[in-house]
Amino acid sequence: MKFIKKSPWILHYNASSCNGCDIEILACLTPLYDVERLGMIHTGNPKHADVLLISGCVNTQSVSVVKQLYEQMSEPKVVIAVGACASTGGISKDCYNVIGGVSEAIPVDMYVPGCAARPEAIIDGVVKVLDKIK
């Protein structure tokens, strides 16, 4: 049995988000949504995390950080792109310093749509991506 499904610990990184998706990710921790009931914990440390949540598009400054965080996480690990910008580059896709969505930097397992992504969608994304872990 894979116990990661019972206790996915989450690391959140803002690649260059407008904070809209970040607020919704933090809203998941509040009593209304309470992700801890699903065993999820918001960690501040890639070495402890199983799920990397990235909000915002990847730009020339944040790309190295995104790659480094991904490398520091130990297997099994999954990556979720939260929101339109993280999925495709979104509204700032054509900006001079923007590389694009998170998939331009690291492999992404799940895309959560929305601008901003709703907390229900984010929680759903995490629950569904865990089924992909073999």
Place this chain on the structure above:
Amino acid sequence: MNDFMSAALQILAVIIIVPIAGGLISGIDRKISAKMQGRKGPPILQPFYDVLKLLQKDSKTVNPTTRYFLVLSLIFNMFNVVLFFMGAELLLCIFAFTISCVFFSLAGYSSRSPYSFIGAERELVQIICYVPMIILLAFGYYQAVGSFSISYAFQLDAPAVTRLPLLFIGLLYVITIKLRKSPFDISMSHHAHQEIVRGVTTEMEGSCLAIVEVSHWFETVFTIRLLFLFLIYGQPLGWVIGIGACLIIYFLEILVDNATARIKYRSALRATWIVVLVLGFANLAFLSLF
């Protein structure tokens, strides 16, 4: 030979039952904390899921010595709890307990992360906070009971706390630290504490972190058993009072944790030392006079 077998069985029972009890206590603790914050909270078995998941993760260690120190810390914690439940000398248990805390700090120092270093330093400051109180408590216990033996508490006419009220209050004050609830800038409870990433455990992952968790379960049971030592006496009623009081005290600890979520380690050091000096020495002076 029979004595040897029964002792071996007792040790085995303690080593198996204590972590299960510790994990359950931790699960119930998280559930009650969640309820206090208006949340639903994780399942009671969540700590076990966490540890099993950590064991299934890859674990790369920056320095292999980290794992060595953590295993030593766990072994001394086990040793301490086994001694305690077998009714050995209180002083020996406290020394084993302190050694396990020191090994845990060394595990923090063994990796080169600055966060880990800060965590290990603060861990040492914490030891300075609570160990004097626990050692004074052992001396108080000796003065009140006439022996360092833990099993002696079961033959008393009245619980040791009746002669050590101030030291017991001091113990209640410092166990918040040992249960890893406060101070927030070092504690490793499951709240969103991120000031120094995760302190001592910054560079630990997978099975190393699982060892830390299991070691903490042993510590939790030790702490509760230490409270129980001062509440038990030779009557069957002593068990009822002891267990009931331990439950109430643990609930109050959760309440205090949720009410004072932002105690820093410096204020914790100051406050514990004042409490240790005043309550501890007042109680010892009182015992030696009467």
